[in-house]
Amino acid sequence: MSDPMIDVRILDGPLVPTRPDWELPGAGSVLSFRGVVRPLEAGDPIAGLRYETYDPMAERMLRALAERVTEAHGLSAVRVLHSRGFVGAGECSFQLDVASPHRRESLDAMDAFITLMKEEVPIWKHPEAEAPASPLADPFEVLGSLIHTLSPVGTESVPLAEATGRILARELRADRDHPPADVSAMDGFALRLADLSTDPIPVEHEAEIGTAIRTLKPGRAMQIFTGAPVPHGADLVVRREDVAEEGGTIRLLVEPSSLPSGLFIRRRGENIGSGDLVLPSGRAISPPVLGALATFGAANPFVRRRVRVAVLVTGNEIVDASEEPGPTQIRDSNGWALQGLLQEPWIQLVSRARVPDDPDRTRKALGDALEGADAVLLTGGVSMGDHDHVPGAIEALGGEIRFHRIAIKPGKPLLGAIGPGGELIFGLPGNPVSVLATARRFALPALARLAGIDESSHEPVPLVLDPPIERGHALTRFLPVALLPSGRGRVLPSRGSGDLVAAASSDGLVEVPAGAFGSGPFPFYRWGLS
Template sequence: MNAPVEPTVAACGCDSHAHKLTPLDVAIERGLELASAVDDVEDVALTDAIGRVLAFDATSPIPLPPFDNSAMDGYLVQTADLAGDGPWTLQVIGRIAAGDAGQDKPQSGTALRILTGAPVPAGFDAVVMQEDCEVLGDTITFSRKPAVGQHIRPSGGDAAKGQVVVPAGAEIGARQTGALAAIGAGTVKVRRKVRVAIFSTGSELVQPGDPLGAGQIWNSNRYTLLSLLKKDWIEVVDLGAIPDKPDLLKAALVNACATCDMVITTGGVSVGDEDHMPRLFEEAGGKMQVMKVAIKPGKPIAFGTLDRAIFVGLPGNPVSAFVTWMVIGAPVLEKRAGLMARRAGRMLVRAAGDAKRRPGRIEFRPARYVDNPLTETSEVELMSPEFSGRVALLSLADGLAVIPAECEGVSKGDVLEFIPL
């Protein structure tokens, strides 16, 4: 069980508690530098590998397909027999279906009936579609001369012997499972599940289903995180909610960091009287790498290392916790799990209206699609600028509009990056 790596970037000076805002790209870089992939590998049946992380490149032991085969139903011919301009009439001397063995070398001037997927015997070099043939008894007549290789899938045309079919670090889904089956992989080597502990902090938190007392709220962050972490490559250790009592918080933090690959908390990372997590983390021997990021929402986010774990302290505001996890935390966890770097699922959209803002931090604002009847296209409407704690608003959003840090406002028609949710 490997521990997170020590970063090569300069320490953030977290022990001074005089934190400047870390640029978002720097924060992500520091987080990724902390994350080394878990080492342990498991052999699992292919049917049990779905959703897991492939540990090593999967290469094909044979060419794919392993033999030349027909791409459609028709008739195998030898193009050398087709002299002149046609039409041509050939005798059909046999039939080959998928799963049949190959046949002897063909006689000149003959054809074979062939079905899709059937092997192409040596000597034949084209398939004439059955729709292009007139069949009379045991002969066919056709007028369109086929090109060499027409409608034949060549051996190795999909993948050569030894070619990587599924790369290490892939999350095994339906497409990858099909490719692994095609190369005969009955068992697959996958990385062990990354072990992630989560707990919410706050004496005001009550679990959904329990009655609320004065000054209490239902704990939404716990369930948001449980949903975000519901992956087959993650083992979640759910520690629930812990009240703002330093001894309880520190004990939970220390125990979780000793047994997990990542520990995620929500709340307690700002500057209030009950925000204990940064101090407790450092008292336990943790090395903080980031405190406060130039991002909206979610400025008070912290992460570092303690024992074998990467610590990610998310803000307590629900939208802030969601955004900072999606933008910063998730890529770090994916690298810890051994997943290959993924392209961000972002697209370009046009703003449906104007929106003012204060520049200085990159902003990820909830937005929703609206139809523009004049252009018959969809645009995005930026939702309320005060949204960090509005979980109901987030549930109505179609995605997050990305507003650059230096931008003083958005005008109708401006092109924005957009992260669909």
């Protein structure tokens, strides 16, 4: 039987139902299910449903579910189509096609897939009446639009001793076969198949690691250790525990006919062949990557230079952490929280400064920060008050504001801009939890883009919440979560975007889409990308 066909896609807008293009001679049953938006939701008339998906996690989880159901029910083919965005009443938002040798497998598989999809896959639906759209920008559309205007920073060559945590700028290819020769996978004795016998076999020489490959004479055995090159003429390696060593000879303790050719031999190039791709660019250099670079001779790998980031904390009320604040002052928690979040080997924090709520001083401080940075993160000064001077400072310096105010909680006043020299600028809200949430979910991915990091390497993981969230909200929420021994997460009680105590007890954030509630799973972001 050939491998089953699996096609999974998330498409924008309503679906146009189609028949799958399958040629399956062995399929006696082909079933199709179409989900259509009803004109009523909880008894109230609606214009349609808006489907929100967490990409690319949702598509990956749909595919994994399709593979599970296919294997469990012996399907020949599965096609899954699901809408994203608005789907009007009466229009198709979901189509599932399955094929199997008999109808029972198809019926059971279809029921299992739909049930599990509703329980596990991060796709949420929100009823919409005929009402004007929200004036707030879609958070992830604007982030994606901003990120795709960014280009990675330049490259440099560094010695391996300085490469850990840096971002690989060029792909790594094998400069030789690995292993470079046939080698033994065990301590034992190299033998020819023709010489296998229950009679004593004389042992001659030792296959030594790091020396020229010897030749095994007929009628002889050669001692060998793990990693040593297999001598020419040898067909297999017998483990030391499977022989009796008797005065310069060995005698097999196992049936000779049970020993196949190639036993305990790792063949030349079985890990990878010369010229093959070992690692793509965009990978962070971890200890295993460092070992691979050394193995294939990349003693001075090319990496992306560190992304230079400046931090500006705005506010008349801010004092240093070492100072005793007055009744109307607060210590600078935002600057230190950002410094901690930016402690990545691929980031260079070039400056961290405070500036009062003054338009001229804000403009000058931002201009100075832009001169030596690839990106500037500001906190505060982006709301709607008379003393919020960050948007004006950006525009006065010739920058372009790409978005301001987005549909999230906390962090609604978030601002994203491009500086006059192409620098990345984020104006983060001033409240501590808002700073952490927007920096982790928006600023760090954008900085990763500047660093040339492969996007798939820092995707969130799905997390089930215990207890579940009881009600939805009109905005996408970021909630502090503590990880439980069970592998689930617990949302921590919080008094709002200024409650740094709750954030300090958390392991990261869950992202809960607008209108969503329950146990999830929801995307979980640990503090930091590393």
